[in-house]
Amino acid sequence: MLLSVYAYGQPVLKKVGKEIDPDYPNLEKLIADMWETMYHANGVGLAAPQIGRSIRLFLVDTVQMMEEGREAEGIKMVFINAEKVEETGEEWAYEEGCLSIPDIRGEVERPSEIRLRWMNEKFEPQEATFSGLNARVIQHEYDHTDGKLFTEYLKPIKKRMIRRKLENIKKGKARADYKMKFV
Numbered sequence: 001m002l003l004s005v006y007a008y009g010q011p012v013l014k015k016v017g018k019e020i021d022p023d024y025p026n027l028e029k030l031i032a033d034m035w036e037t038m039y040h041a042n043g044v045g046l047a048a049p050q051i052g053r054s055i056r057l058f059l060v061d062t063v064q065m066m067e068e069g070r071e072a073e074g075i076k077m078v079f080i081n082a083e084k085v086e087e088t089g090e091e092w093a094y095e096e097g098c099l100s101i102p103d104i105r106g107e108v109e110r111p112s113e114i115r116l117r118w119m120n121e122k123f124e125p126q127e128a129t130f131s132g133l134n135a136r137v138i139q140h141e142y143d144h145t146d147g148k149l150f151t152e153y154l155k156p157i158k159k160r161m162i163r164r165k166l167e168n169i170k171k172g173k174a175r176a177d178y179k180m181k182f183v
Helices: 027-040 132-145 156-170
Strands: 045-047 057-061 076-098 101-119 125-131
Touching: 027 045, 027 057, 045 132, 057 132, 076 132, 101 132, 101 156, 125 132
Parallel strands: none
Antiparallel strands: 045 057, 057 076, 076 101, 101 125
């Protein structure tokens, strides 16, 4: 089932998500609906706060971002109760966007590696280090579970340039090819 993506300005996007346990109601269906919603919106990641749930759950599919012949370098994973162990490596800039903030993109600097501990969809403990685009998408989605948006990392001049667009999104004056829920 396609879910509505919560737009910039929705309070749930600024909340720190709560951890969940294996008894979380309809978790399997929620994850399936999140995959369907993400793909319908042409996303590469989606976090539960973006669909109105203030919980520590996100999913990532970077396989579709990889160059032809390098798809095996991508990941398609579910992250539950993820915990950052460390971020390392040189910071690098990359233009990010967000399904909750349609038509706005901006360069964000992030460390090139992240080490995480999390549970997979079967609640089996996991730990791994990710780098490059995989790390980038994970960091972006992880931030959602901490109530942070990529726009907070933009340089001051870029923030000023997009201020009016962000206000318009808050007012529901934005268009996307997927269902959105505005304030």
